[in-house]
Amino acid sequence: MPRSPNFRFFQGGLLKHRATPKIFTTQADYVVLLGLSAIVGAISGLIVSTFEYAINFLAHYRMHFFDSWGLPHFVIAILIIIAGAIFAAVGFWLTGKLAPESSGSGIPHIEGALDGLHDIRWWRVLPVKFIAGALTLSSGMVLGREGPSVQIGGAVGRMCAGSAKRYQHATHVLTASGAAAGLAAAFNAPLAGILFIIEEMRPQFRYNITSFKCVTLATLMSTIVLRYFHGQNAIMEIQSYQIPPLGSLWLFLLLGIIFGIIGINFNNWVLQLTAMFKRYHRNNMLRMTITGAIFGAIFAFLQLYYPSMAMGGIIHITEFVKHPMPWVILVMFFALRMVATLGCFSSGAPGGVFAPMLTLGTLLGLAYGAIAAHFFPNLVGEPGVYAVAGMGALFAATVRAPVTGIVLVVEMTDNYQLILPLLMTCLGATFIAQLLGGSPLYSALLKQSLLNKENRQPAAKDMVKQSTPPNSDSNA
Structure with missing residues (x-):
């Protein structure tokens, strides 16, 4: 290659x-x-x-x-x-x-x-x-x-x-x-x-x-x-949902479109914040350590008093699904955890974004399901189905790997019967994200890191030239 x-x-x-x-x-x-x-x-x-x-x-x-x-x-x-x-x-x-x-x-x-x-x-x-x-x-x-x-x-x-x-x-x-x-x-x-x-x-x-x-x-x-x-149990203890009616598939497609728009913006925000933190750190160990201490203190406080706002969120997903809240509160949690996810992941911490993205997809999917159940009670029997669909949708929109997102969610939740709704949601999210442009999250981060590396190398060479005396060769 x-x-x-x-x-x-x-x-x-x-x-x-x-x-x-x-x-x-x-x-x-x-x-x-x-x-x-x-x-x-x-x-x-x-x-x-x-x-x-x-x-x-x-x-x-x-x-x-x-x-x-x-x-x-x-x-x-x-x-x-x-x-x-x-x-x-x-x-x-x-x-x-x-x-x-x-x-x-x-x-x-x-x-x-x-x-x-x-x-x-x-x-x-x-x-x-x-x-x-x-x-x-x-x-x-x-x-x-x-x-x-x-x-x-x-x-x-x-x-x-x-x-x-x-x-x-x-x-x-x-x-x-x-x-x-x-x-x-x-x-x-x-x-x-x-x-x-x-x-x-x-x-x-x-x-x-x-x-x-x-x-x-x-x-x-x-x-x-x-x-x-x-053990051999699924990683999430979520109930097995009934297969939704075929007439409700357009609701899953609409959810995918919403996540496709969110996904492309999520990627852009990650890239912008990552670049901002890199400019602030400038490989200065003191600044990096202070950044870590600030983030650690903030989220240790949140874990103590508002545990739903801390950690990756895999444990919280089960609680959100088992004990659903009003859709307004779910949207509020989604917005707050979105800010927290962007800040933590972009800070340079040695951690990933898979679990936080799944949590975000669950929150917005549950809120969407509650609203859809209110307006279309004949089509939406269990709003939790949209939480499962939302998990895979945000992953598909950001990473641009819809099949992986579908299989990942059904393996994690043991809801293999929801493959068809997941297909509608994840493919819809992926198509919209591709239509709006941009690159998959990890490819964009790799390209950004390579560009930063190329920019650092000329700067280092310039510093070496400036520190070398003009007559050093002749003196040698």
Whole structure:
């Protein structure tokens, strides 16, 4: 694959590459790559499972560590908030100091690595993403662990590829396999992990029957490991809804159109705020650490007094659906969590945006369902169906991976019978977002990071020239 900073890939070469059966030239190569993919999947599943446990443990530890001290309630509250600020500050510092590529979700970094635009320093990314991500996410910030899980899985693949250097394309295949395994373990959704690589990373992923088998095997192993520790139930305990009537499908299409408009604006806001934070930080560790402390303190306070406004939101989704509120309050929560999600994700924190987006889709979908039930009671029996549709719609509109969004939601909620309404909503959201222009979220973030890197290099060269004496060569 040629390097292409403007993201215009050579389709002829790509098709030729996909059609050729000779990526792996011998049976031994084939067996070794499959075996390594299984190992990558198992390791990724183990690390991602431990990552989830670490986040939950640290969050609970921070919230209840001071309970036995016998201090007044307001003093304990202050200590909890300070602890949240320290957790986030340390997470920001570790990221900026040791592995800047670990900031954000990490998915653009993996996409760049698959296209040969980045190298994965796995010996830094793995420990920093794990420790900094666990600290930052447990502080209460509105971030998800799913994007970091993709980067962790990709780093595991790159680590294992070091033992297969003589096999052509092993690094690419194992990195992709690890990324798919990380997402599958994060959501307990193996099919979504496979589709995410094929659909979202389609410009970077090198299609071949062997590479596809490797990705599938890795997701299988990671899901087996995850379910060994966490059980085989769906990640969300949401009721199984009845199939809505065919006459109501236009309501799902309208919901998709609304999310398509929101999705394109969401991407633009993320890019603008990310650029703003980068201009403010300027790789200054003190500024980055202070930013982390401020965000950590704010969301530790919210987690203490307004828990629905903190954390990624997977737990809140179940509560929102089980105990629906008036649509006005749901819209208010949607607006507030939108601001919180944009701020936290764009700040450079080592966390993702998958779970917060699913929460936003749930809130607006529930509000839409309540309004639709009022005006069309014969078509809308259960407003919660629109919450499930909304989860996939915002994901589809921002990431531009509608099939992945559909499969992800049905695997997470165990509502396979809602595929047809989800198709209407997710495809409608994707078509509208494409019609309005812009790029998929992670591709746009990757392009932005590459442009920032290109701009920094000439500036560094100019600084070197200015610091070099004009007669240094002659004096030497």
